[in-house]
Amino acid sequence: MSNHPTPAPLLDYVTSCALPTPWAQFTLHAFVEHATGKEHLVMALGDIGNGEPVLARVHSECLTGDVLFSQRCDCGAQLEGALKRIAAEGRGALLYLRQEGRGIGLINKMRAYRLQEAGVDTVEANLQLGFHADARNYELCLPMLEQFGIRQVKLMTNNPRKIDALTRLGIEVTERVPLLVNRNAFNNSYLDTKQAKLGHMMGTPVAAVAEDGQL
Ligand SMILES: Nc1nc2c(ncn2[C@@H]2O[C@H](COP(=O)(O)OP(=O)(O)OP(=O)(O)O)[C@@H](O)[C@H]2O)c(=O)[nH]1
Numbered sequence: 001m002s003n004h005p006t007p008a009p010l011l012d013y014v015t016s017c018a019l020p021t022p023w024a025q026f027t028l029h030a031f032v033e034h035a036t037g038k039e040h041l042v043m044a045l046g047d048i049g050n051g052e053p054v055l056a057r058v059h060s061e062c063l064t065g066d067v068l069f070s071q072r073c074d075c076g077a078q079l080e081g082a083l084k085r086i087a088a089e090g091r092g093a094l095l096y097l098r099q100e101g102r103g104i105g106l107i108n109k110m111r112a113y114r115l116q117e118a119g120v121d122t123v124e125a126n127l128q129l130g131f132h133a134d135a136r137n138y139e140l141c142l143p144m145l146e147q148f149g150i151r152q153v154k155l156m157t158n159n160p161r162k163i164d165a166l167t168r169l170g171i172e173v174t175e176r177v178p179l180l181v182n183r184n185a186f187n188n189s190y191l192d193t194k195q196a197k198l199g200h201m202m203g204t205p206v207a208a209v210a211e212d213g214q215l
């Protein structure tokens, strides 16, 4: 008999419902994380459990960008762009992880924004507040994807850390799909900092993206 007990699950799958959007009718699946009680979500479309690589987005919560239309970042446009792509393909999954503010929470992100208004960049602001530049953790992705039998993804991201994190968890990233949207006067230097200091792949000329931020 093994001396290693089975690790406790990180989260529980709870329930699902239909979620009509302007682009497709998704199914919304909810999980609750044991350690924090946070509700993490998957928006799923089509037959995602058939073993073929799944077009996927791992999206970190950004209340200001996703909900309040903030132009300080590219999150809202990325969320919309990812859902549109999944709808166009007729199959895919968007994981909505509740790690607001790169893992430091909304209030601390607002404090970081104030520091940025005083002239420091997004990375320095986190460091001045005593946090890592990026405090996110992607380990929940594994049980969330396993719930649907997903082992391979075509990942919509510009962030090489996400690809590394999923690969280390045993999820194969068969393809990276760039998600370059909504560069504007308010987030231009923020996006430049992401590229310079956080390694984001912003190589494609962003000006080539339609001005309304559509893919
Ligand atoms: N701490 C902090 N968090 C931010 C800031 N701007 C955006 N965020 C958060 O950053 C997260 C999104 O991360 P990004 O670095 O924009 O993008 P990404 O998810 O790493 O990469 P992509 O997959 O390419 O979108 C969300 O949780 C946002 O709330 C900021 O200035 N400071």
Ligand SMILES: [Zn+2]
Pocket: 062, 064, 065, 066, 073, 074, 075, 076
């Ligand atoms: Zn954002």
